[in-house]
Amino acid sequence: MTIPGILDTACQQGFLYAIAVFGIVITLRMLNWPDLTVEGSFTLGAAVLAITLKNGYSPWLAMLLSAMAGFAAGTATFALNRKLGISKILSGILVMLILYSVNLRIMGRANISLLRIPTLFSAFDSSGIGDPVRLAVFLAIAVAFLLGLCYLMATRIGLFLRATGDNEFMVQSHGVNTSLLFLIGLGMSNALVAVSGALVAQNQGFADIGMGTGMIITGIAALIIGETLFSGLVSLKKAFVRRSPDKEFARTKGIHLLPWQSFGELSAALLGAFLYFLIIAICLRVGLAPTDLRLATGILVILGIAFRLKGPTVETYMRGKL
Amino acid sequence: MSEAPVIELCDVTVVFNEGTPNEVVALNSISLSFAKGETVMITGGNGSGKTTLLRAIAGTAPLKRGSVHLCGRDVTKWAPHRRARFMSYVYQDATLGTCPNLTVYENLRLATRQPWWSLAPQALSISASQLDLLEKTGLPLAAKAAAPVSVLSGGQRQALSLVLAYSQKQPIVLLDEFTSALDESVEANMMRFLRTTTEENSHTTLAVTHSPEAISEIASRRVHLNMGRVRND
Numbered sequence: 001m002t003i004p005g006i007l008d009t010a011c012q013q014g015f016l017y018a019i020a021v022f023g024i025v026i027t028l029r030m031l032n033w034p035d036l037t038v039e040g041s042f043t044l045g046a047a048v049l050a051i052t053l054k055n056g057y058s059p060w061l062a063m064l065l066s067a068m069a070g071f072a073a074g075t076a077t078f079a080l081n082r083k084l085g086i087s088k089i090l091s092g093i094l095v096m097l098i099l100y101s102v103n104l105r106i107m108g109r110a111n112i113s114l115l116r117i118p119t120l121f122s123a124f125d126s127s128g129i130g131d132p133v134r135l136a137v138f139l140a141i142a143v144a145f146l147l148g149l150c151y152l153m154a155t156r157i158g159l160f161l162r163a164t165g166d167n168e169f170m171v172q173s174h175g176v177n178t179s180l181l182f183l184i185g186l187g188m189s190n191a192l193v194a195v196s197g198a199l200v201a202q203n204q205g206f207a208d209i210g211m212g213t214g215m216i217i218t219g220i221a222a223l224i225i226g227e228t229l230f231s232g233l234v235s236l237k238k239a240f241v242r243r244s245p246d247k248e249f250a251r252t253k254g255i256h257l258l259p260w261q262s263f264g265e266l267s268a269a270l271l272g273a274f275l276y277f278l279i280i281a282i283c284l285r286v287g288l289a290p291t292d293l294r295l296a297t298g299i300l301v302i303l304g305i306a307f308r309l310k311g312p313t314v315e316t317y318m319r320g321k322l
Numbered sequence: 323m324s325e326a327p328v329i330e331l332c333d334v335t336v337v338f339n340e341g342t343p344n345e346v347v348a349l350n351s352i353s354l355s356f357a358k359g360e361t362v363m364i365t366g367g368n369g370s371g372k373t374t375l376l377r378a379i380a381g382t383a384p385l386k387r388g389s390v391h392l393c394g395r396d397v398t399k400w401a402p403h404r405r406a407r408f409m410s411y412v413y414q415d416a417t418l419g420t421c422p423n424l425t426v427y428e429n430l431r432l433a434t435r436q437p438w439w440s441l442a443p444q445a446l447s448i449s450a451s452q453l454d455l456l457e458k459t460g461l462p463l464a465a466k467a468a469a470p471v472s473v474l475s476g477g478q479r480q481a482l483s484l485v486l487a488y489s490q491k492q493p494i495v496l497l498d499e500f501t502s503a504l505d506e507s508v509e510a511n512m513m514r515f516l517r518t519t520t521e522e523n524s525h526t527t528l529a530v531t532h533s534p535e536a537i538s539e540i541a542s543r544r545v546h547l548n549m550g551r552v553r554n555d
């Protein structure tokens with residue numbers, strides 16, 4: 001069985017990058033914190049992994065160290081904002097900037113090749129099993145993260161994470177140290193991004209200093225594609241299934257009390273990541289120069305937002321929510 | 323009874339924007355104490371420092387001088403979230419008291435007394451006591467349990483913040499113009515509810531109000547503020 005080349009790359013990249021997009025969902029959608037640290041922590045994850053593997057340690061240890069490094073990067077951004085009062089955006093930009101040099105220091109040079117070094121995915125290369133298995137494993141990894149995060153959102157700590165992003169003031173007045181929740185959220189988000197970077201590096205066979213550049217906009221593009229498609233599906237369903245507006249909300253227990261909104265955002269991340277890389281692969285196939293990819297991504301984001309917006313209002317300007 | 327007062331303010335002075343041309347002395351060496359089960363009405367003109375008085379108790383106002391004791395403990399240096407276990411606060415601005423993008427149900431879950439760090443899945447139902455509270459408002463809040471709070475009207479949101487405040491059974495309840503957005507029937511409902519719960523649980527209630535008539539029947543004491551000082555007690 002062979003899988004067309006375009007679909008193959010789209011799946012490989014989409015499923016692995018989806019883990020980073022989950023991280024971006026946590027900061028952007030739940031904590032209401034557009035976190036630019038991810039540009040640095042994606043590369044950081046790859047760099048830490050590469051250097052650990054190069055020194056002959058197990059890939060599992062390398063993954064663990066990558067995740068911890070990502071968490072530390074999130075902690076740094078958190079500290080700049082919470083302890084020094086630097087704005088959220090600027091804190092992220094500062095850490096991203098600093099991480100560029102740090103990543104170069106960690107790697108020692110701009111690019112480390114992982115060919116001929118045992119990685120998590122070495123089995124796929126040596127045993128001759130083909131691409132379908134590889135894709136199935138990648139999908140399984142992404143779905144496992146998706147389910148784990150959905151579970152987290154349905155727990156009390158997940159509820160408080162979302163509430164903190166929504167109205168920190170109120171959460172504090174219920175006796176909760178919201179700083180701790182921001183620390184957990186940012187750390188977790190950047191750990192996910194670093195893990196994604198480490199997996200991507202193993203899949204492509206090298207870690208590169210530039211691999212995280214544009215991560216935030218890739219993530220946002222994926223998210224917006226996924227969400228736009230989802231909201232399209234929901235309105236399609238509404239057109240066929242009619243419910244009286246009274247009955248719509250008259251429920252005080254059961255599964256409709258689950259955080260469906262968050263489930264939707266996380267699933268949109270996975271679906272969107274796959275579609276994003278599919279679109280990019282198609283663009284490349286039809287002859288778009290790789291240097292024009294950023295332009296294509298930017299236009300994709302703008303189109304996605306324009307498509308969803310039903311006439312901008314003062315409210316949209318003020319919230320500035322994507 | 324010679325019990326220690328539940329709230330004790332000693333020489334409390336709050337200055338906003340100190341050292342700038344916008345400096346405002348919002349509270350000027352206020353010393354007050356409130357006993358257990360007392361319902362106190364706080365009145366005064368706009369800008370007289372009523373909200374600031376509540377904020378000084380909750381720990382969100384910049385204290386320049388003085389000390390705050392709650393339930394016999396010196397909490398002057400405590401962060402707001404640590405003081406929160408003594409009190410519920412209903413804000414003058416109804417939007418501050420609820421999470422707009424979470425559902426009514428999720429807002430109620432926030433106000434239950436379990437630790438936030440639990441990794442067990444949430445119970446997917448509203449507790450009987452909270453449902454009871456929702457029904458006491460006389461508003462169709464229970465029917466909107468799965469709807470985000472942002473679809474509620476301003477008054478409905480204020481009623482919900484009141485329910486959230488009372489579902490915690492804290493020893494102190496701070497109410498800042500909590501009836502400003504409520505219609506007459508809901509206000510009457512809430513007043514009736516306030517009276518019964520205060521009698522049952524002997525909360526200490528501080529209620530800021532501009533309409534003394536509405537609350538005078540449940541208040542046992544009135545503190546009048548003017549320009550950051552106590553005029554009448």
Ligand SMILES: Nc1ncnc2c1ncn2[C@@H]1O[C@H](COP(=O)(O)OP(=O)(O)OP(=O)(O)O)[C@@H](O)[C@H]1O
Pocket residue numbers: 338339346347348366367368369370371372373374375414
């Ligand atoms: N965050 C703030 N920064 C600067 N000054 C403030 C702030 N909050 C209140 N003030 C000032 O403190 C004084 C008291 O304000 P406060 O909000 O306590 O009044 P209030 O009695 O609650 O009035 P109202 O009836 O209008 O709610 C006012 O002069 C106000 O200008």
Ligand SMILES: [Mg+2]
Pocket residue numbers: 372373374414498
């Ligand atoms: Mg006020």
